[in-house]
Amino acid sequence: MLLNKTKLTAVAGLGALLLASTACGGGGGGGGGAKTGTALKGTTIEVAAKWTGQEQKNFQAVLDAFHNKTGATMKYASTGEDTDAYLGPRIEGGNPPDVAVLPQPGLLQQYVQKKALKPLDASVVAQLDQHYSTYWKDLGSVDGKTYGVLIKAAQKSVIWYGTQAFSDAGVQPPATWNDLVGKTAQTLSDAGTPPFSMCAGSGWTLTDLFENVYLSQAGPAKYDQLATHKIPWTDPSVADALKSMAQIFDPKKNFMLDGPKGAIQTDFPTCVTKAFGQNKAAMVIEADFVGAALADTKAKAGTDVKTFPFPKVGATAPVVLGGDIAVAMKQSKGATEFIKYLATPEAAEVWAKPGGYLSPNKDVPVSAYPDAISKQLAQAILSAGDNVRYDLSDMAPAAFGATEGKGEWKDLQDFLSNPSDVKGTQAKLEADAKKAYKG
Amino acid sequence: MTIEEGASAVAAAGAPRQGPRTGRVNPSRWLALGFLAPALVLLGAIVVYPIVFTVIRSFFDAAGTRFIGVGNYTNMFTDSQTLVSLRNTVIWVIVAPTVVTALGLVFAVLTERIRWSSAFKLIVFMPMAVSFLASGVIFRLVYQQSPDAGVANAVIVSVHDAFAPPSPYPEAHPRPAKSGLTAQKTAGGTAYVTTSAVRPGQTALLPLVGMKDTDLPAGAKTAAAARAAPGAVTGTVWLDFTRGGGGTLGRPDRTEKGMPQMTMEAVSGGRTVATTTSRDDGTFTFSGLKPGAYRLRLTADNFAPPFGGVTWLGPTLITPAIIGAYVWVWAGFAMVLIAAGLAAIPREALEAARVDGATEWQVFRRVTMPLLAPVLTVVFVTLAINVLKIFDLVFIIAPGSVQADASVLALDMWRDSFGGGNDYGLGSAVSVVLFVLVVPAMIMNIRRFRREQE
Numbered sequence: 001m002l003l004n005k006t007k008l009t010a011v012a013g014l015g016a017l018l019l020a021s022t023a024c025g026g027g028g029g030g031g032g033g034a035k036t037g038t039a040l041k042g043t044t045i046e047v048a049a050k051w052t053g054q055e056q057k058n059f060q061a062v063l064d065a066f067h068n069k070t071g072a073t074m075k076y077a078s079t080g081e082d083t084d085a086y087l088g089p090r091i092e093g094g095n096p097p098d099v100a101v102l103p104q105p106g107l108l109q110q111y112v113q114k115k116a117l118k119p120l121d122a123s124v125v126a127q128l129d130q131h132y133s134t135y136w137k138d139l140g141s142v143d144g145k146t147y148g149v150l151i152k153a154a155q156k157s158v159i160w161y162g163t164q165a166f167s168d169a170g171v172q173p174p175a176t177w178n179d180l181v182g183k184t185a186q187t188l189s190d191a192g193t194p195p196f197s198m199c200a201g202s203g204w205t206l207t208d209l210f211e212n213v214y215l216s217q218a219g220p221a222k223y224d225q226l227a228t229h230k231i232p233w234t235d236p237s238v239a240d241a242l243k244s245m246a247q248i249f250d251p252k253k254n255f256m257l258d259g260p261k262g263a264i265q266t267d268f269p270t271c272v273t274k275a276f277g278q279n280k281a282a283m284v285i286e287a288d289f290v291g292a293a294l295a296d297t298k299a300k301a302g303t304d305v306k307t308f309p310f311p312k313v314g315a316t317a318p319v320v321l322g323g324d325i326a327v328a329m330k331q332s333k334g335a336t337e338f339i340k341y342l343a344t345p346e347a348a349e350v351w352a353k354p355g356g357y358l359s360p361n362k363d364v365p366v367s368a369y370p371d372a373i374s375k376q377l378a379q380a381i382l383s384a385g386d387n388v389r390y391d392l393s394d395m396a397p398a399a400f401g402a403t404e405g406k407g408e409w410k411d412l413q414d415f416l417s418n419p420s421d422v423k424g425t426q427a428k429l430e431a432d433a434k435k436a437y438k439g
Numbered sequence: 440m441t442i443e444e445g446a447s448a449v450a451a452a453g454a455p456r457q458g459p460r461t462g463r464v465n466p467s468r469w470l471a472l473g474f475l476a477p478a479l480v481l482l483g484a485i486v487v488y489p490i491v492f493t494v495i496r497s498f499f500d501a502a503g504t505r506f507i508g509v510g511n512y513t514n515m516f517t518d519s520q521t522l523v524s525l526r527n528t529v530i531w532v533i534v535a536p537t538v539v540t541a542l543g544l545v546f547a548v549l550t551e552r553i554r555w556s557s558a559f560k561l562i563v564f565m566p567m568a569v570s571f572l573a574s575g576v577i578f579r580l581v582y583q584q585s586p587d588a589g590v591a592n593a594v595i596v597s598v599h600d601a602f603a604p605p606s607p608y609p610e611a612h613p614r615p616a617k618s619g620l621t622a623q624k625t626a627g628g629t630a631y632v633t634t635s636a637v638r639p640g641q642t643a644l645l646p647l648v649g650m651k652d653t654d655l656p657a658g659a660k661t662a663a664a665a666r667a668a669p670g671a672v673t674g675t676v677w678l679d680f681t682r683g684g685g686g687t688l689g690r691p692d693r694t695e696k697g698m699p700q701m702t703m704e705a706v707s708g709g710r711t712v713a714t715t716t717s718r719d720d721g722t723f724t725f726s727g728l729k730p731g732a733y734r735l736r737l738t739a740d741n742f743a744p745p746f747g748g749v750t751w752l753g754p755t756l757i758t759p760a761i762i763g764a765y766v767w768v769w770a771g772f773a774m775v776l777i778a779a780g781l782a783a784i785p786r787e788a789l790e791a792a793r794v795d796g797a798t799e800w801q802v803f804r805r806v807t808m809p810l811l812a813p814v815l816t817v818v819f820v821t822l823a824i825n826v827l828k829i830f831d832l833v834f835i836i837a838p839g840s841v842q843a844d845a846s847v848l849a850l851d852m853w854r855d856s857f858g859g860g861n862d863y864g865l866g867s868a869v870s871v872v873l874f875v876l877v878v879p880a881m882i883m884n885i886r887r888f889r890r891e892q893e
Binding site: 168187192201258261262267398 | 614747843
């Protein structure tokens with residue numbers, strides 16, 4: 001028995017070693033360029049972020065550019081989908097990476113409380129003041145100290161549609177929410193194409209929908225209050241937003257592909273495949289990264305599948321961004337310099353070149369983007385100016401806004417199954433929020 | 440528990456042990472300790488220390504800085520989510536090992552009798568070679584709602600449709616306004632009835648929408664306007680949607696197609712007086728009607744929603760569905776162990792019973808089962824311990840929307856500490872509870888080993 005166990009542990013240990021070595025193998029500088037800088041020669045900077053595959057390759061271009069500029073050796077570590085599951089143990093173990101890219105500001109606040117982050121150097125803050133609106137600076141700040149820079153934005157105020165489905169039904173992209181859930185959706189449904197392919201199996205797609213409706217209907221001021229839980233989820237403005245969403249969920253209208261039961265099981269990006277790969281539905285309400293999910297289908301973004309901005313529900317069209325925040329976990333010159341570099345338009349342009357990237361930096365020109373759709377998305381961010389807001393659920397504590405089968409995700413999924421219960425949904429949201437914000 | 444351990448347990452249960460050791464051939468105690476030391480250090484570092492640390496950590500808050508006593512435990516047991524997970528864990532521990540052991544027993548007994556038993560055993564055992572993660576992915580696909588994607592529902596739906604053919608127009612419906620048709624609830628589902636009455640000699644137009652013209656039954660022709668006929672109600676039922684928009688609403692346009700084989704009834708005074716079906720161009724005729732006012736009803740069986748199969752991944756069936764996947768993986772394991780046990784049963788005992796006139800069933804009940812009982816217990820307890828820490832299958836098969844309904848303690852532990860909860864204190868508390876639950880099974884196993892060694 002004992003022998004068996006030790007043998008097993010030895011094997012396990014070996015496995016862990018192998019794993020570690022392959023994880024490290026992913027890094028490495030981009031090799032000697034023509035004129036490599038020497039300012040940071042000999043320094044190694046470890047950067048942890050969630051990107052893999054093509055996204056990692058694109059980010060690697062930025063790391064290489066920094067290496068060429070300064071001579072620093074860049075090491076990339078992939079955190080996988082669950083950033084905290086990777087960083088948490090490394091923080092507890094006292095061995096964090098130099099720079100980490102966090103997917104949510106909620107995580108930033110948690111880490112600040114754990115004293116795991118280092119405040120940014122004054123020179124980086126100056127860079128931020130120059131290129132970013134104050135909203136983004138505040139987002140990365142806790143108690144007056146700035147810790148993070150939003151380096152990559154996800155534009156969530158966009159709806160993707162199949163051009164064939166729209167032309168078969170003879171409809172145009174709608175300009176208002178009432179048109180969208182009224183004439184457009186009804187005509188599509190009459191024509192035999194379910195209007196919406198919902199990704200409700202992934203709870204965050206529903207929170208994104210809610211945020212767009214809420215930001216447009218209740219306005220940025222209320223949005224900020226709800227984001228910090230200064231107003232409760234039982235507020236009448238939340239009821240209005242839920243009622244607007246119910247116009248899609250209403251089981252009598254048959255607006256959702258496969259009905260509520262099917263929708264609740266369909267996760268992202270399956271919903272994209274269903275809508276644009278199998279042409280079963282006309283629209284997907286999700287962010288710019290649907291474009292990446294299209295790679296799994298034969299549909300081409302820009303011709304078979306196009307986008308229109310999320311229509312205005314209230315006075316103005318909403319622009320909700322998600323995005324990734326770079327933070328320093330070690331007090332080092334390399335970390336400071338690298339984050340400073342990430343905040344420049346120069347880095348953003350390197351990153352934007354291959355596509356699939358949007359910058360919240362206001363000094364990155366639209367011309368930096370390679371294709372029509374990202375130009376359109378970037379333009380929306382630039383024109384919305386100070387009314388752009390960050391994804392509300394990502395600002396909430398993760399237990400409320402970012403956990404599978406819990407909190408806002410779960411409550412909105414239940415609401416989709418039972419859209420007449422606005423009051424009950426609000427009560428549940430408020431109860432869950434209370435628990436999460438207190439803890 | 441690993442397979443090897445289980446197998447050695449079977450060997451212990453089956454073969455009689457050699458007599459007690461005699462004399463002092465063992466090395467000195469210090470020498471033994473010296474050889475054991477590396478293993479002990481490893482055990483201490485990777486088994487004992489984590490257990491002790493987890494217990495301590497469970498008394499601290501999320502940040503790990505403040506001692507909160509049993510706070511995490513009270514939190515845990517007042518949270519409805521934990522109670523759901525606890526309930527699911529209990530279901531798992533009872534159902535999964537029972538089903539797997541029973542199936543393993545059946546397979547083992549049956550394979551003794553067949554020719555190609557090795558091949559059969561190999562196939563049943565094969566899923567063990569697939570990682571839990573991969574099995575999870577496979578079964579996530581198997582259980583998909585859509586019969587196009589999920590094989591479970593594909594089978595159920597094809598069997599169902601073989602007996603009850605699907606309706607031709609499941610998605611068709613009238614426009615909400617100005618179609619001249621209203622929905623009517625009938626025993627068979629939703630039927631559509633004309634709002635105004637027609638008399639013999641008049642024609643009726645019944646426009647429907649909600650499906651693509653390419654999905655119409657083969658043979659559907661361009662919709663035609665019906666000619667009035669004396670003593671008969673005539674009319675057209677057609678798909679009133681021109682591709683690309685346009686067309687006159689409520690009129691059969693040149694580009695629009697009729698809906699053939701639509702069953703319809705003429706109703707007068709609440710009673711059905713005539714029945715007919717539409718032709719390929721959508722026209723229909725109710726002939727031989729007495730003078731009077733009639734309403735036309737498109738019967739509900741035209742529109743019956745397609746049978747969608749079983750919602751495996753919904754909140755009610757999710758746990759049984761995942762247990763099904765577990766059984767698929769582990770049935771082979773149980774079979775192999777039990778078959779080994781069976782092979783160790785002395786043939787003479789069985790032969791003696793048969794010679795004495797026992798039926799096969801009696802032999803199985805009275806001789807095989809009692810002799811096999813120790814092996815069955817080993818298998819059952821091994822599986823019970825294994826099931827207590829079930830995590831991967833639940834995590835992968837349950838879609839996010841039902842993960843809370845499907846959750847088990849081990850998954851809760853992960854979700855509380857890493858999967859968004861970010862509370863290592865609470866997570867540690869859950870794992871301590873899990874540990875406490877495993878202990879009785881462990882003690883049982885150890886006792887049994889001891890008994891056998893004596």
